[in-house]
Amino acid sequence: MRITCPFCGERELGEFTYLGDAKPQRPAADAGEDAVYDYVYLRDNIAGVMSEHWYHGGGCRAWLKVTRNTLTHEISAVEAAAGAGAAKVGA
Amino acid sequence: MKYSIFSLARAALSGHKNWKPTWRDAAPRDRYDVVIIGGGGHGLATAWFLASEFGIRNVAVLEKGWIGSGNAGRNTTIIRSNYGLPGNTGFYELSMKLWERMEQDLNYNAMVSQRGVLNLYHSDAQRDAFARRGNTMRINGIDAELLDQAALRKMLPFLNFENARFPIQGGLLQRRGGTARHDAVVWGYAHAASALGVDIIQNCEVTGFTRDANGKVTGVETSCGKIGAGKVGMAVAGSSSRVAAMAGLRLPIESHVLQAFVSEAIKPLLPNVMTFGAGHFYVSQSDKGGLVFGGDIDGYNSYAQRGNLPVVEDVCEGGMALIPMIGRVRLLRQWGGIMDMSMDGTPIIDKSPVDGLYINAGWCYGGFKATPGSGFVFAHLLARDESHKEAARFRLDRFQRGAMIDEKGQGAQPNLH
Numbered sequence: 001m002r003i004t005c006p007f008c009g010e011r012e013l014g015e016f017t018y019l020g021d022a023k024p025q026r027p028a029a030d031a032g033e034d035a036v037y038d039y040v041y042l043r044d045n046i047a048g049v050m051s052e053h054w055y056h057g058g059g060c061r062a063w064l065k066v067t068r069n070t071l072t073h074e075i076s077a078v079e080a081a082a083g084a085g086a087a088k089v090g091a
Numbered sequence: 092m093k094y095s096i097f098s099l100a101r102a103a104l105s106g107h108k109n110w111k112p113t114w115r116d117a118a119p120r121d122r123y124d125v126v127i128i129g130g131g132g133h134g135l136a137t138a139w140f141l142a143s144e145f146g147i148r149n150v151a152v153l154e155k156g157w158i159g160s161g162n163a164g165r166n167t168t169i170i171r172s173n174y175g176l177p178g179n180t181g182f183y184e185l186s187m188k189l190w191e192r193m194e195q196d197l198n199y200n201a202m203v204s205q206r207g208v209l210n211l212y213h214s215d216a217q218r219d220a221f222a223r224r225g226n227t228m229r230i231n232g233i234d235a236e237l238l239d240q241a242a243l244r245k246m247l248p249f250l251n252f253e254n255a256r257f258p259i260q261g262g263l264l265q266r267r268g269g270t271a272r273h274d275a276v277v278w279g280y281a282h283a284a285s286a287l288g289v290d291i292i293q294n295c296e297v298t299g300f301t302r303d304a305n306g307k308v309t310g311v312e313t314s315c316g317k318i319g320a321g322k323v324g325m326a327v328a329g330s331s332s333r334v335a336a337m338a339g340l341r342l343p344i345e346s347h348v349l350q351a352f353v354s355e356a357i358k359p360l361l362p363n364v365m366t367f368g369a370g371h372f373y374v375s376q377s378d379k380g381g382l383v384f385g386g387d388i389d390g391y392n393s394y395a396q397r398g399n400l401p402v403v404e405d406v407c408e409g410g411m412a413l414i415p416m417i418g419r420v421r422l423l424r425q426w427g428g429i430m431d432m433s434m435d436g437t438p439i440i441d442k443s444p445v446d447g448l449y450i451n452a453g454w455c456y457g458g459f460k461a462t463p464g465s466g467f468v469f470a471h472l473l474a475r476d477e478s479h480k481e482a483a484r485f486r487l488d489r490f491q492r493g494a495m496i497d498e499k500g501q502g503a504q505p506n507l508h
Binding site: 001018040072 | 344395506
């Protein structure tokens, strides 16, 4: 598995660190315990195409949003994660 | 068929041509008291304990492939009970005690070998942590010995004690730990369960649940038709989230790939199982002579049953740091299995929120050693509708209650457990 970083080009997997599913959104501060439990602990654990966060620590140190198939490891898209510093480059 | 020295002699005299299949490949009936999804070690052990300990023999085990084709056949075969947290310590010792009598219970040679499990420590802080864990074990009646470097030099002179970054200071040894032949564990439970009337049904994939008007699970829909069930237990490891989703449940689990490795066969070298404490590397030597070893999970969600090269490199580096003399040994095979990584690194054995569905999941990459214990407590839960006391903390709702059992202290980040 190699990831094509939008800033650095195609790099080997060892340069990247995985965070996980990009879908869960931090609930509002007053959202209640159930929403926090859901956000912190429950996962869709998708078997198929999943959008996820990776960190390019061995390169540009940008957070990336990678679209990857968990059944085949095929990567179909890589973009800068929204809100990450590097995402603002060129914006 | 009952195995003994006499059955072996009889078969030998007839040229080993008259061995019968050790278990019965069954066709599904319309209904069972209990249906177990997953014909791995845990599912088959559960069925056997239901039949032998709890008197429930109208049981089916459904397996989508062939029995033992998942993680039961993909692990590094280590058995141990060297855990430090309440909940884990007692449970894994229950499992260890069942390993010690398994072959007699099942009338099957599972090659259980109590050759010892040694965790090496490389710093004063790590020694203190290991001493504490060893003391916890001993207070709970489990054997543990803290060895210093002099004792290890005598026992394992080929280790790299002079490693500049990670000098080996000593180790925590559990002599009762060791290895077992993983496939034989599967076959042994299948053999003994089948003999008590359990139906083992292969190539039968569960595709959904049937439920009554109140939402109670009344059976399963499968690739070989509908099968009714009084209760359904799932023991499907890396597929836990997929099966639970069929009942509308989301679990605190992520599926990750773990790789394992075996080298070409060499002469006897390693007398026990050992783990490198400064990285993540564990190794033993199989009876065929191959070094069986592994390390970290790859770290990303996966259902692919194969991993990537950075972890191969990392694991081999761990091996080299520990035992430089294996540098010229060639890697023979490498494979991957899908781990049901829970949010605190500890399993879940509990009723699910859906009536009639019971969950046995979240084994991370420690499921093999738990096989007999998991089967026993899951059978207890299915038969009596209450948790066995040694599994009472493995509740699904522990994350909501803040009662996590986080042996590694990593928090809700499954790829770090």
